Amino acid sequence: MAKVVIKLGDDISTDVIYPGRYMATVLPSETPQYAFADMTDFNSKLKSKQIPAGSVILGGRNFGCGSSREQAVSTLKGHDLIIVAPGFARIFLQNGINLGLRTVVCPTIEASEGDDLEFTEGEIVNKATGKRFAIEPLPKARQAIIDAGGLIPYTRKRLVATSPAA
Amino acid sequence: MGMTVAEKILARASGLPSVKAGDVVEPKVDLAMSHENAALVINQFLEVYQGTSLQPQIWDPSKVSVIFDHRVPAESPKTASNQKKVREFVAAQGVGKFHDIRGDVGGICHQILPENGYVRPGYVVVGTDSHTTSHGALGAFAFGIGATEMASVWALGAVLNVEVPATMKVNVKGKFKKFVGPKDLILHLIGKLTAQGANYKVIEFHGPTIRSMSTSGRLVICNMSVEAGATAGIVPADKETARYLREEAGVKGKVTPVIPDKDAVYERIIEIDVSKLEPQIACPHTVDNVKPVASVKGTKVQQIVIGSCTNGRLDDLAMAAGILKGKKVSQGTRMLVFPASGRIYAQALAKGYIGTFMKAGAVVMNPGCGPCLGIHEGALGDGETALSTTNRNFKGRMGNPNSQVFLCSPAVAAASAVKGVITNPRKGAK
Numbered sequence: 001m002a003k004v005v006i007k008l009g010d011d012i013s014t015d016v017i018y019p020g021r022y023m024a025t026v027l028p029s030e031t032p033q034y035a036f037a038d039m040t041d042f043n044s045k046l047k048s049k050q051i052p053a054g055s056v057i058l059g060g061r062n063f064g065c066g067s068s069r070e071q072a073v074s075t076l077k078g079h080d081l082i083i084v085a086p087g088f089a090r091i092f093l094q095n096g097i098n099l100g101l102r103t104v105v106c107p108t109i110e111a112s113e114g115d116d117l118e119f120t121e122g123e124i125v126n127k128a129t130g131k132r133f134a135i136e137p138l139p140k141a142r143q144a145i146i147d148a149g150g151l152i153p154y155t156r157k158r159l160v161a162t163s164p165a166a
Numbered sequence: 167m168g169m170t171v172a173e174k175i176l177a178r179a180s181g182l183p184s185v186k187a188g189d190v191v192e193p194k195v196d197l198a199m200s201h202e203n204a205a206l207v208i209n210q211f212l213e214v215y216q217g218t219s220l221q222p223q224i225w226d227p228s229k230v231s232v233i234f235d236h237r238v239p240a241e242s243p244k245t246a247s248n249q250k251k252v253r254e255f256v257a258a259q260g261v262g263k264f265h266d267i268r269g270d271v272g273g274i275c276h277q278i279l280p281e282n283g284y285v286r287p288g289y290v291v292v293g294t295d296s297h298t299t300s301h302g303a304l305g306a307f308a309f310g311i312g313a314t315e316m317a318s319v320w321a322l323g324a325v326l327n328v329e330v331p332a333t334m335k336v337n338v339k340g341k342f343k344k345f346v347g348p349k350d351l352i353l354h355l356i357g358k359l360t361a362q363g364a365n366y367k368v369i370e371f372h373g374p375t376i377r378s379m380s381t382s383g384r385l386v387i388c389n390m391s392v393e394a395g396a397t398a399g400i401v402p403a404d405k406e407t408a409r410y411l412r413e414e415a416g417v418k419g420k421v422t423p424v425i426p427d428k429d430a431v432y433e434r435i436i437e438i439d440v441s442k443l444e445p446q447i448a449c450p451h452t453v454d455n456v457k458p459v460a461s462v463k464g465t466k467v468q469q470i471v472i473g474s475c476t477n478g479r480l481d482d483l484a485m486a487a488g489i490l491k492g493k494k495v496s497q498g499t500r501m502l503v504f505p506a507s508g509r510i511y512a513q514a515l516a517k518g519y520i521g522t523f524m525k526a527g528a529v530v531m532n533p534g535c536g537p538c539l540g541i542h543e544g545a546l547g548d549g550e551t552a553l554s555t556t557n558r559n560f561k562g563r564m565g566n567p568n569s570q571v572f573l574c575s576p577a578v579a580a581a582s583a584v585k586g587v588i589t590n591p592r593k594g595a596k
């Protein structure tokens with residue numbers, strides 16, 4: 001079970017998730033402090049750990065649009081959040097898969113702040129309303145990266161397998 | 167079944183006779199570009215090799231380009247240290263297309279690649295920057311990726327698990343009115359499609375208006391294709407592409423265009439006639455909030471920005487200088503100009519545009535991304551409004567979430583600088 005801790009609108013850009021002025025900070029160990037830095041309330045709740053790991057951010061359509069900055073993913077991954085949205089911008093979703101951020105595409109999702117969501121095979125159950133919503137499965141090729149634990153181990157495996165030295 | 171330009175390029179690069187939308191392929195990369203975020207790419211790249219007996223080595227350093235542009239010169243010790251680390255890494259790896267902070271060969275990545283002839287028709291280009299879509303202007307398939315994906319490309323020379331995108335075709339006809347051009351066309355299209363209307367798709371541009379458009383203009387429309395969510399924007403290469411590569415980018419040898427098959431399958435076809443199009447403007451805080459300039463005219467503007475990978479090229483500066491010549495930037499408004507590259511800066515200087523800007527009271531800054539992404543210069547004060555030729559106006563984009571940014575063409579920006587309020591340059595023009 002995971003609680004929706006914030007509900008956001010459509011077209012949430014990477015400038016909102018991780019403002020450009022913190023882009024000199026690149027290491028995944030350092031980026032989490034700037035998550036939603038300009039939404040000061042939410043940012044301070046995240047920083048003070050008032051939001052438990054495994055909580056849900058409910059996004060709108062086109063979540064993560066804009067820049068390709070990977071900090072927008074590592075900052076959320078650092079707080080171990082689950083992002084549920086009807087749709088994601090392409091680069092954000094791919095970065096999420098590559099870094100192992102839990103992103104769930106759920107085109108019809110209806111939920112409010114405070115609702116508890118249950119994730120089952122292929123479905124989200126909103127415990128507050130009892131309604132069920134289908135999860136859009138990821139293409140096989142992308143699932144393979146998730147199954148490998150992210151793009152780094154996936155690439156490492158390929159590299160070792162194809163390297164003449166190995 | 168016929169193929170689109172993207173499908174043809176991806177088939178060739180993946181060693182397949184043909185591909186279609188939805189297929190998953192592993193295209194070999196012809197050019198891999200990063201900017202300062204190479205610092206993160208290096209981090210991820212080294213991690214790929216952790217626990218193996220292999221030496222970290224870029225698959226083909228001649229195909230990698232690294233360009234410093236986002237924070238030049240460095241605004242902080244942290245940035246300077248990142249740049250230092252990248253500089254040392256590219257030297258050690260023998261990266262061929264490295265552009266440091268220099269007045270002669272430096273500039274914004276999306277200008278440096280075309281002006282040096284690094285991109286050719288038919289190439290697969292990846293960049294750790296969302297506006298990598300720009301390079302579709304030369305008939306390439308160019309798209310933005312994240313740093314970890316780039317680390318994988320550096321290691322393997324291919325992008326793993328690329329889903330061939332469906333293509334939408336945009337046919338453009340008609341002649342632009344005076345003071346209306348490529349920026350107005352792409353803003354208009356984004357307004358029509360919305361910020362997600364082309365998500366996971368390629369936009370292929372066709373029609374007489376595109377055929378007669380300069381490469382500089384094509385770079386504008388491909389650059390901003392990503393603002394409608396597109397994976398890539400492509401103008402199929404033609405005579406103009408060959409002319410640009412030979413005359414402006416110094417390319418020798420044959421330029422072979424990739425053109426779509428007659429029976430290529432398009433998911434959607436959009437027709438646009440620009441002959442009646444008025445100057446367009448994207449209002450705060452989304453790029454798809456597009457209106458005719460006339461509907462917001464008179465809005466007070468504290469900062470005008472002319473430059474960026476969208477509109478910092480010579481024709482953009484020429485347009486702005488033409489409007490500003492002999493005039494002054496309005497009191498209470500500041501105007502910042504940042505040419506897209508050192509080469510463009512030198513050309514603008516020789517043509518007298520830089521002098522015109524300075525006489526008018528504009529501040530001419532060094533080539534680079536400048537105020538576009540609100541990192542190190544040209545920040546806005548609380549409650550201030552900027553009018554900018556850049557490509558994004560998201561909340562906080564120029565460094566202050568309590569400010570607003572409008573996006574427009576160089577003509578609108580220059581006319582507005584003179585008046586201090588948003589101004590339609592066409593007022594009185596035929």
Ligand code: SF4
Binds near residue numbers: 275539
């Ligand atoms: S000018 Fe702006 S949009 Fe273009 S590469 Fe630089 S920061 Fe990105």
